Amino acid sequence: MDEVIIGLDFMLDQGMKINMKNRIMTYNNMEVPLRFGYDGPYSSKRVILEESEQIPPKSEAVVWAKIDGDCGTNKLWVVEATQNCTPDVLIGKTLAKTQMDGRIPVRVLNEFKSPVKLRRGTVLGQCREVEAIFNCEKLPKSDSIGGNDIAEDINAWTEGLEEKYQHKAKELLRRYSNIFDKDGDKPGSTNVVKHRIDTGDARPIRQAPRSVPLCQT
Structure with missing residues (x-):
C-alpha cells in the first residue's frame, strides 16, 4: 500500500510547507527532513498504543501512544508506519511532540466501512527524533539575487557534497545570495556601520604599512 499524508489540509492552513522532491517539511524557523522509510538503516523507536481504542468507519482519529524506550519530554519526533505495523488502519506520517508524561499523539485513519478495534499494546509504527532544525528565514525578494542569476554558481560550489x-x-547560499557580487564590480566602502576602538589613554596613530621581519613569519 502506498504512503498517504493525513492532515495535509491542516498543515497547509498552519503555514507548513512540504517539499516532496527533496523530502523536506518547513514550519516557521524549523526544517524537518522527511528521509524516513524502509530502505535505509537508522535508529528508530517503536510507537505502542497506550489504551485500547475503537476507530469509527471511514474516519480519522488521534490516539495516544508510548514510545518504546527513553524518549524524554517536549521533543519533536517524526511518526510513521512500518511494514510490520497493524494493517487495520493507516498511520499518518506526522511531526509530533512528546508530552510531560511521555505520551505522543498518533494520527490514524480507518478506511473501512466497519469499526476497527485497536488493542492496547498494538505497535502502531515507529518514530525518530528530528535531526536537523535551523533557521529558514527568507530575505525580501528585492534584496536577493534572482534564482537564475546564481543557480549555476550554487550548483558548482556544492558539487561533490553528500x-x-x-x-x-x-x-544557505540562496538565503544570503544578496551578499554576492552579481555584476562583477569590486565591493566598495560603506558608512552604514561604524565602530569605535577604545585605545585608553593612548591617542590613535596612523602608521604606514611595513614588511614583517622574517623572524616573525
Whole structure:
C-alpha cells in the first residue's frame, strides 16, 4: 500500500510547507527532513498504543501512544508506519511532540466501512527524533539575487557534497545570495556601520604599512 499524508489540509492552513522532491517539511524557523522509510538503516523507536481504542468507519482519529524506550519530554519526533505495523488502519506520517508524561499523539485513519478495534499494546509504527532544525528565514525578494542569476554558481560550489549536506548548503547560499557580487564590480566602502576602538589613554596613530621581519613569519 502506498504512503498517504493525513492532515495535509491542516498543515497547509498552519503555514507548513512540504517539499516532496527533496523530502523536506518547513514550519516557521524549523526544517524537518522527511528521509524516513524502509530502505535505509537508522535508529528508530517503536510507537505502542497506550489504551485500547475503537476507530469509527471511514474516519480519522488521534490516539495516544508510548514510545518504546527513553524518549524524554517536549521533543519533536517524526511518526510513521512500518511494514510490520497493524494493517487495520493507516498511520499518518506526522511531526509530533512528546508530552510531560511521555505520551505522543498518533494520527490514524480507518478506511473501512466497519469499526476497527485497536488493542492496547498494538505497535502502531515507529518514530525518530528530528535531526536537523535551523533557521529558514527568507530575505525580501528585492534584496536577493534572482534564482537564475546564481543557480549555476550554487550548483558548482556544492558539487561533490553528500546529498544531505548539499541541500543545506544550497539553502544557505540562496538565503544570503544578496551578499554576492552579481555584476562583477569590486565591493566598495560603506558608512552604514561604524565602530569605535577604545585605545585608553593612548591617542590613535596612523602608521604606514611595513614588511614583517622574517623572524616573525
